[in-house]
Amino acid sequence: MEGQSRSDGVVRVPANARERFYDSRGYGRPAGDALDLAPVEAAHLLYRDDLEAVDGRGFRDYLSVVDGLAVRFLVYKDLRDRGFYCSPVREGWTDSPDDGADFLVYPRGKGPWDDVIEHRVHVVGERATVPAARLAGGVLAVVDEESEITYLDTARPTVDGATEADLPGGVDATLLGDRVVAWDPPAALYERAFYGQPLDRDDDAVQLSLVEAAYLAGAGVLDVRTPDGDRGGREAVVVRGREAEGDRFDRRLAVYTSLRDRGVVPKTGFKFGADFRTYAEVDSVEELGHSELLVRVLPAGHRFAMRDLALDVRLAHGVRKRMVFALADDGTESGIDWLAVERLTP
Amino acid sequence: MEGQSRSDGVVRVPANARERFYDSRGYGRPAGDALDLAPVEAAHLLYRDDLEAVDGRGFRDYLSVVDGLAVRFLVYKDLRDRGFYCSPVREGWTDSPDDGADFLVYPRGKGPWDDVIEHRVHVVGERATVPAARLAGGVLAVVDEESEITYLDTARPTVDGATEADLPGGVDATLLGDRVVAWDPPAALYERAFYGQPLDRDDDAVQLSLVEAAYLAGAGVLDVRTPDGDRGGREAVVVRGREAEGDRFDRRLAVYTSLRDRGVVPKTGFKFGADFRTYAEVDSVEELGHSELLVRVLPAGHRFAMRDLALDVRLAHGVRKRMVFALADDGTESGIDWLAVERLTP
Numbered sequence: 001m002e003g004q005s006r007s008d009g010v011v012r013v014p015a016n017a018r019e020r021f022y023d024s025r026g027y028g029r030p031a032g033d034a035l036d037l038a039p040v041e042a043a044h045l046l047y048r049d050d051l052e053a054v055d056g057r058g059f060r061d062y063l064s065v066v067d068g069l070a071v072r073f074l075v076y077k078d079l080r081d082r083g084f085y086c087s088p089v090r091e092g093w094t095d096s097p098d099d100g101a102d103f104l105v106y107p108r109g110k111g112p113w114d115d116v117i118e119h120r121v122h123v124v125g126e127r128a129t130v131p132a133a134r135l136a137g138g139v140l141a142v143v144d145e146e147s148e149i150t151y152l153d154t155a156r157p158t159v160d161g162a163t164e165a166d167l168p169g170g171v172d173a174t175l176l177g178d179r180v181v182a183w184d185p186p187a188a189l190y191e192r193a194f195y196g197q198p199l200d201r202d203d204d205a206v207q208l209s210l211v212e213a214a215y216l217a218g219a220g221v222l223d224v225r226t227p228d229g230d231r232g233g234r235e236a237v238v239v240r241g242r243e244a245e246g247d248r249f250d251r252r253l254a255v256y257t258s259l260r261d262r263g264v265v266p267k268t269g270f271k272f273g274a275d276f277r278t279y280a281e282v283d284s285v286e287e288l289g290h291s292e293l294l295v296r297v298l299p300a301g302h303r304f305a306m307r308d309l310a311l312d313v314r315l316a317h318g319v320r321k322r323m324v325f326a327l328a329d330d331g332t333e334s335g336i337d338w339l340a341v342e343r344l345t346p
Numbered sequence: 347m348e349g350q351s352r353s354d355g356v357v358r359v360p361a362n363a364r365e366r367f368y369d370s371r372g373y374g375r376p377a378g379d380a381l382d383l384a385p386v387e388a389a390h391l392l393y394r395d396d397l398e399a400v401d402g403r404g405f406r407d408y409l410s411v412v413d414g415l416a417v418r419f420l421v422y423k424d425l426r427d428r429g430f431y432c433s434p435v436r437e438g439w440t441d442s443p444d445d446g447a448d449f450l451v452y453p454r455g456k457g458p459w460d461d462v463i464e465h466r467v468h469v470v471g472e473r474a475t476v477p478a479a480r481l482a483g484g485v486l487a488v489v490d491e492e493s494e495i496t497y498l499d500t501a502r503p504t505v506d507g508a509t510e511a512d513l514p515g516g517v518d519a520t521l522l523g524d525r526v527v528a529w530d531p532p533a534a535l536y537e538r539a540f541y542g543q544p545l546d547r548d549d550d551a552v553q554l555s556l557v558e559a560a561y562l563a564g565a566g567v568l569d570v571r572t573p574d575g576d577r578g579g580r581e582a583v584v585v586r587g588r589e590a591e592g593d594r595f596d597r598r599l600a601v602y603t604s605l606r607d608r609g610v611v612p613k614t615g616f617k618f619g620a621d622f623r624t625y626a627e628v629d630s631v632e633e634l635g636h637s638e639l640l641v642r643v644l645p646a647g648h649r650f651a652m653r654d655l656a657l658d659v660r661l662a663h664g665v666r667k668r669m670v671f672a673l674a675d676d677g678t679e680s681g682i683d684w685l686a687v688e689r690l691t692p
Contacts, residue, residue, distance in 0.1 A: 145556065272657065311620075
């Protein structure tokens with residue numbers, strides 16, 4: 001059985017191709033008794049020797065002449081090998097949002113004649129960058145330079161917690177370089193609400209990060225002074241933060257604020273290369289549980305490099321946390337989009 | 347007991363300070379019976395109430411008025427708390443290379459009167475970037491925004507292996523997009539020498555990355571053609587690599603070549619966010635051991651952001667590999683500097 005390409009790349013296979021390839025195995029789009037195949041489907045049928053030729057070409061030659069087909073073929077083949085039926089997304093073939101997905105993958109045992117979609121798969125090479133806006137809800141199939149495929153599932157997570165703490169106001173604190181020290185704060189500041197870090201086991205002094213201090217100063221808990229004794233307050237902390245990190249400080253403070261306002265406790269994620277690790281419910285530092293999320297703060301227009309994404313996701317998996325990106329557009333809490341990414345084995 | 351600052355910041359403590367603080371506890375630099383202290387030592391003695399004041403100031407005020415002292419104090423205190431004696435590096439105080447180290451740390455039980463140094467410690471804030479050239483051989487004490495300290499030990503590793511394989515020449519291969527396929531290579535190409543990745547278990551075809559293909563074409567093993575059948579050879583692969591990655595391809599190819607020439611097998615490190623994972627000795631793919639190194643390729647002038655470094659080191663640790671950076675200056679194998687970084691608990 002042979003196919004012929006049309007000018008749009010679709011391969012028409014005549015006669016009873018529909019029965020043979022669509023009805024029983026979910027390839028292509030019926031055209032009467034004939035069948036239209038996307039190039040990647042034609043390549044797969046050539047590879048399996050179910051088709052003899054397309055435009056007179058065998059598998060190797062066909063794969064060579066269609067631009068960019070090799071990478072999509074690898075993913076399509078892998079999904080088929082795993083027992084999934086999948087349809088290439090082509091204009092007019094599938095009734096679906098224009099999210100740039102390459103394949104619709106049906107649940108095992110289902111196919112294009114059913115009405116259920118398991119995954120919307122985007123195929124990307126490892127050298128590609130993908131804008132954050134493209135990611136939410138789909139699956140990335142990243143083909144690395146050695147043609148191994150990593151599947152990354154993306155979602156809009158619900159980020160909330162149940163941490164509550166009553167703190168007094170007007171606690172004295174000093175801005176010291178790029179951190180803040182509260183010399184004699186109430187014990188609850190650290191022990192209950194998990195702000196800062198004691199300078200020493202035997203010492204009351206608590207060191208706070210600039211984001212912690214700016215948040216607490218804004219909430220009236222801290223009364224921040226500069227070393228000269230000036231009442232700088234929140235503004236002095238924010239100015240120092242911007243000196244240290246530029247715009248990034250505003251984004252991080254917006255994300256920190258949003259997390260605290262949701263009852264989630266963010267602490268530094270430095271050891272994991274992230275901005276924050278988070279605890280959904282803190283009653284006391286003594287009974288601290290496992291932190292659930294790693295949060296990386298990024299500007300809203302960020303384009304993910306696949307290698308960086310793979311690194312973050314792999315690390316988070318290794319320490320049993322969920323990798324969440326907070327895309328903060330203008331430094332306000334309302335402008336934050338949350339994106340969770342995790343490894344998927346389809 | 348009180349101290350007085352000189353214009354260079356050194357704090358002179360008179361009378362029998364030498365006996366009390368140097369002879370028995372390793373602080374400062376003797377000046378007859380008196381003692382000269384670096385500001386960080388003075389701060390530590392103030393913190394411990396061993397000194398009452400410096401220039402009439404107590405600990406909190408002294409810490410505030412000396413620029414940048416807070417971060418160095420945190421590291422000095424931490425090292426002292428761990429039982430180490432350490433000397434601040436000051437011109438004329440210690441006879442040591444000008445590598446920008448902040449503290450010399452002596453082995454436990456030793457001090458400045460001995461002649462052995464355990465670590466040369468560089469103190470950096472988490473927001474700092476450090477040029478690669480500054481790193482080799484020292485210990486970084488990275489103070490994160492919440493004042494936790496991560497110690498990273500750096501070294502010039504020996505990178506070598508014992509992989510050997512005899513491969514025939516002139517194996518046909520086709521350049522397909524940003525990868526290369528050898529349709530009917532000798533089995534040894536993959537199974538013995540671990541080049542490429544089979545397209546399928548039941549198929550002879552082996553897919554190769556562009557660096558693998560460029561190396562093999564340069565060694566005369568592969569005969570690479572473009573899809574039109576032109577004999578492109580190594581040059582065609584390199585051109586394609588540069589289209590895909592720019593200069594980075596030349597650096598990666600230089601590192602790949604250097605590793606293979608040392609008997610080390612590099613395979614993609616994509617799943618770990620690195621350039622390569624490496625195997626020091628491959629006899630056959632069937633009996634493949636654990637890969638030992640993760641290699642990230644960087645330009646020679648690279649400045650490490652501490653958060654990125656923490657991420658790489660943490661990930662490598664979690665997968666029981668050694669993190670190695672290959673700093674490649676001009677894309678030649680002779681221009682590569684190797685740098686290993688790992689977490690240290692002093």
